[in-house]
Amino acid sequence: MKKTQNSRSVTAEDVAQLAGVSRAAVSRTFSNNGSVAPKTRVKIIQAASELGYQINFLAQGLNRKRSQLIGVIVARLSDPFRSSLLEALLSEIQRKGYQALVTEVQGADELEMTIRRFTQFRVSGVIVTSGQPPADLVKECVQHNIPVVGINRHMDIPNVDFVCSNxxxxxxxxxxxxxxxxxxxxxxxxxxxxxxxxxxxxxxxxxxxxxxxxxxxxxxxxxxxxxxxxxxxxxxxxxxxxxxxxxxxxxxxxxxxxxxxxxxxxxxxxxxxxxxxxxxxxxxxxxxxxxxxxxxxxxDVSTTAQRVLTCLETRGQNPHIIQRFEEIPVKLIIRNTSPHTDNIRT
Amino acid sequence: MKKTQNSRSVTAEDVAQLAGVSRAAVSRTFSNNGSVAPKTRVKIIQAASELGYQINFLAQGLNRKRSQLIGVIVARLSDPFRSSLLEALLSEIQRKGYQALVTEVQGADELEMTIRRFTQFRVSGVIVTSGQPPADLVKECVQHNIPVVGINRHMDIPNVDFVCSNxxxxxxxxxxxxxxxxxxxxxxxxxxxxxxxxxxxxxxxxxxxxxxxxxxxxxxxxxxxxxxxxxxxxxxxxxxxxxxxxxxxxxxxxxxxxxxxxxxxxxxxxxxxxxxxxxxxxxxxxxxxxxxxxxxxxxDVSTTAQRVLTCLETRGQNPHIIQRFEEIPVKLIIRNTSPHTDNIRT
DNA sequence: TCAAAAAATGAACACGTGTTCATAAATTTG
DNA sequence: CAAATTTATGAACACGTGTTCATTTTTTGA
The missing domain is CATH 3.40.50.2300 (Response regulator)
Structure with a gap:
């Protein structure tokens, strides 16, 4: 963990120099793309860990035209159900290797600004947990090839999937x-x-x-x-x-x-x-x-979250899939306010 | 809102070309930095809105070495208080023009990975609402000049501020x-x-x-x-x-x-x-x-959130401020389980 | 009107990564 | 062992922005 002079953050160039290879080799090693000889790979990884190198996601996203961010639009988190839904989404987003860009939105005009900021970050997907996604904004997302999924809602917007409790x-x-x-x-x-x-x-x-x-x-x-x-x-x-x-x-x-x-x-x-x-x-x-x-x-917020991310990923790979409307099974939890009975009819 | 060929996203170069100026002028117009003549400014803004131009935050952040993201570490959102705190933080973060990068973290090992990802996104600040920020990770943030603020907690970590209810x-x-x-x-x-x-x-x-x-x-x-x-x-x-x-x-x-x-x-x-x-x-x-x-x-989650962001911004401008520990006043809400009385002593 | 000061402008570089392409090295094949 | 094929490598370009710096244009002052 050597410290570079004047506190400049350590870049792939530094790693390449220390390992005695080209910067391209370093990039190939970390992006797992292209081929690199096994022994140069270990040299590079050693050098990287010695310098404390870590990929700059902004540069990576700029190049790939897509960041590993996923925009999440929430509202009224004071409702316990909504916060538990957000919790499930966060968990699933992170499990898949993404990061959540969470925005709270009150009115429809804010929603416009919000989605625009999402596109400016080149997010990999947008999840709308509340509020009706305005048609033209969604169109903008589609133009940028950004998949959009709505939760507990159904609208006939082309190229937008919906996941809803049954x-x-x-x-x-x-x-x-x-x-x-x-x-x-x-x-x-x-x-x-x-x-x-x-x-x-x-x-x-x-x-x-x-x-x-x-x-x-x-x-x-x-x-x-x-x-x-x-x-x-x-x-x-x-x-x-x-x-x-x-x-x-x-x-x-x-x-x-x-x-x-x-x-x-x-x-x-x-x-x-x-x-x-x-x-x-x-x-x-x-x-x-x-x-x-x-x-x-x-x-079931957990499987809801899973389905949402599946929708995002599949549509990310192929934007022209037909619109999907997934219904998540629900359960009846019987407690005191409508109790069990013995005479159960079929 | 003209569509560029082959769906490439519209860039500052396109705007410059349409307005008949250099790309530098466009950049100056939108970043409000450097001088640009009033009438060329309107030309540029017109051209931009005609093309539907919007700044690429990834490129901007790469250049500035700092994104307008703020990392927020949360845990156990099922607790209504924590979700209301998050709500207040989101609201304040957005009001100040930032975006929230929210991460839910369970164990201390996850927290390490999480903060690392924050630095990879060159966040403008990190808010820790739960869990103890590991000293070496915080050090890493300080190296990158990323301010860190903890909520409802007090530790003696240099360069890390804390905001806590009194x-x-x-x-x-x-x-x-x-x-x-x-x-x-x-x-x-x-x-x-x-x-x-x-x-x-x-x-x-x-x-x-x-x-x-x-x-x-x-x-x-x-x-x-x-x-x-x-x-x-x-x-x-x-x-x-x-x-x-x-x-x-x-x-x-x-x-x-x-x-x-x-x-x-x-x-x-x-x-x-x-x-x-x-x-x-x-x-x-x-x-x-x-x-x-x-x-x-x-x-008072609202003023808590405000103080947190003030801490982040001031320390962002000057990383060497002495450590702060801000205490937020609380109120007693008297309801039924410990009722009002008439014989109030001083 | 002319020199001096101020403001506006564009060329060029930097930010840090992924990827193509031509070349060099290593491996396989007959 | 030579030829053919596969694999590894580095140079160079692209991603889209902010900013410096020298140059040009405009404004100011007498």
């Missing part, structure tokens, strides 16, 4: 559970300005319920909240308690709403599963805790 | 609150393998309690959990209920432990503030919810 499967599991535990009417709870995935969960649920004639349309109630998150769910419960129409089982678009609704009901003297049943989405840590023990749909 | 202030606030609300004995709850900040919170608390002769040493109880997080707190409560020595007020190293302990006590038929009082740390969203309404110390 909302239809979730709806089936939930309706089955409600039936098995004796519900005769069901409700759907969601935020007014919900994301696509939230809306889709509601649509598939209604479809399963109505199409299969499981419940009459009159036995189905929609509760749409003005606020998002915990507080939105809580206030919705207060309003719900004042109104006449009640249902046995309530399915929620996400965990925050579910926890808030449950707490709101408790404030009014009602509790699950005694007075009603409730099933949430996301299976965040909080839902499993003693104060909630919420029956919930579990999203 | 644990002493927290201890004072907590002890005052316990006294005002009538506690005669107090306890401290923490995880066995706690981070530095957790240990420091306990040390300062004990110091305040004992040194000021507020309580006798015999009225002070330490509860050290085997497990971390919610489950650790919950099990600790179960054990605590079995033992003889009890205390009136319990101060917790973090929010997860506090929520778990509270729930564990409830499972055993005890609740706050009826049977005991409990004060947490972090003020995560969950602690404010109806099922907990936890009195808690609030960490």
């Amino acid at each position: 909302n239809n499967m979730a709806a089936l599991l939930v309706s089955k559970q409600f039936i098995n535990s004796g519900c005769t009417s069901v409700g759907w709870l969601n935020y007014k300005g919900s994301t696509w995935s939230g809306i889709n969960r509601g649509d598939t649920f209604r479809q399963v319920i109505i199409n299969k004639n499981i419940f009459n349309e009159s036995d189905f109630l929609e509760i749409i909240t003005e606020l998002d998150g915990y507080e939105g769910g809580r206030r919705a419960a207060h309003d719900y308690c004042k109104q006449i129409k009640k249902v046995d089982g309530i399915y929620c678009a996400n965990a925050q709403l579910a926890c808030g609704f449950l707490d709101g009901m408790r404030e009014n003297g009602f509790d699950a599963p005694i007075n009603f049943q409730i099933i949430g989405f996301d299976n965040t840590l909080q839902t499993s805790q003693y104060s909630y023990r919420l029956t919930t749909i579990h999203q | 644990n002493n202030m927290a201890a004072l606030l907590v002890s005052k609150q316990f006294i005002n609300s009538g506690c005669t004995s107090v306890g401290w709850l923490n995880y066995k393998g706690s981070t530095w900040s957790g240990i420091n919170r306990g040390d300062t608390f004990r110091q305040v309690i004992i040194n000021k002769n507020i309580f006798n040493e015999s009225d002070f109880l330490e509860i050290i959990t085997e497990l971390d997080g919610y489950e650790g707190g919950r099990r600790a409560a179960h054990d605590y209920c079995k033992q003889i020595k009890k205390v009136d007020g319990i101060y917790c190293a973090n929010a997860q432990l506090a929520c778990g302990f509270l729930d564990g006590m409830r499972e055993n038929g005890f609740d706050a503030p009826i049977n005991f009082q409990i004060i947490g740390f972090d003020n995560t969203l969950q602690t404010s919810q109806y099922s907990y309404r936890l009195t808690t110390i609030h960490q």
Whole structure:
């Protein structure tokens, strides 16, 4: 670990000089591209470790026209599910040898600037975990041959893949559970300005319920909240308690709403599963805790992350693949708010 | 937005050609460095927007020997406080015109590889939100003139600054609150393998309690959990209920432990503030919810993030500043588990 | 109007890597 | 052993920007 004079960082040229070879040989050794004799290779590696050489990724990326960065667009990390999704993505990105360029974005105009910065860094891919990717910006990515993947969303943008939890499967599991535990009417709870995935969960649920004639349309109630998150769910419960129409089982678009609704009901003297049943989405840590023990749909963030990176890599190699829409299986975690029953129908 | 042939990305050379000037003029225009005549500047900017030109950050960073990236080391994002800290850091990083290179790290060996990759990207700074920065790696950063800042931790590494919530202030606030609300004995709850900040919170608390002769040493109880997080707190409560020595007020190293302990006590038929009082740390969203309404110390992640970036920028300009240790004021949020009282002493 | 000062400009170099291509060395083949 | 083939090597170019420096143009001052 010798120190070069005037603290200039050590370059491939220095290594070549010490090893007594050309700089091209050094480059070939580290990029594993082209052939280099075994014994000169060890000479080079020795010299490199002696000098503490490490590749300059900026120069490498400039030359290759592609950095080993992957842009990740996130929003509202305060939602525990979103942060757990980010955690899974980071883990997978690093496992594959990339680095995550994470950007938080609030509005759609920021999103434009953000994606532009991604292209300026010549990222190997873009992951959109939230917000709708604007069509023209995506086009720009496609021009630069940068693959884009969206999570929990589906749009018809050519050359953009989507990975989404299987909302239809979730709806089936939930309706089955409600039936098995004796519900005769069901409700759907969601935020007014919900994301696509939230809306889709509601649509598939209604479809399963109505199409299969499981419940009459009159036995189905929609509760749409003005606020998002915990507080939105809580206030919705207060309003719900004042109104006449009640249902046995309530399915929620996400965990925050579910926890808030449950707490709101408790404030009014009602509790699950005694007075009603409730099933949430996301299976965040909080839902499993003693104060909630919420029956919930579990999203598999780990395999979601894996599929996302697979999509990025395959499209990186061949940009003209047909658009993919991958659905990730979900599980029903049965806890206290919609309990196990013994009379399970097929 | 004309498309160049064979999809090559548009470069400063193209802009220069269209504007009828030299490439140097284009560079000067966009880097705001050196002088360029007003009317040629507009010519250049027009040409640039017409072609859709955008600076290649890799080339720029290679030349400047410094990218506009800032490396952020995170861990355990499942903890809501950590994700809210990350959120604040991201927001501040972007506001200052940087981009966040986020890496999740589990063990100390990974941390070495991680920081090395940061230097390979010529980052403008490194933020360590968790884990102890290994001395030799930090030295490597210092060699490259890369400023390093640690959060909620204090070590005597030269040229590394630290930003930390004011644990002493927290201890004072907590002890005052316990006294005002009538506690005669107090306890401290923490995880066995706690981070530095957790240990420091306990040390300062004990110091305040004992040194000021507020309580006798015999009225002070330490509860050290085997497990971390919610489950650790919950099990600790179960054990605590079995033992003889009890205390009136319990101060917790973090929010997860506090929520778990509270729930564990409830499972055993005890609740706050009826049977005991409990004060947490972090003020995560969950602690404010109806099922907990936890009195808690609030960490100001926003000003923490601001200070961190100020440290990075100042040290970036002058690497030889003396080491700084900035303490961020905290607030006590009084809720249900250690309620307001009217007889407030001075 | 003319000299002196200031501002603007372009050529050229540097940043550190990957890759092509022609050549040299080593290996295989008949 | 000579010829043919494979492998290893270094010179040179490309990636796209910032910056220095000498030169040209414009502005200032009397």
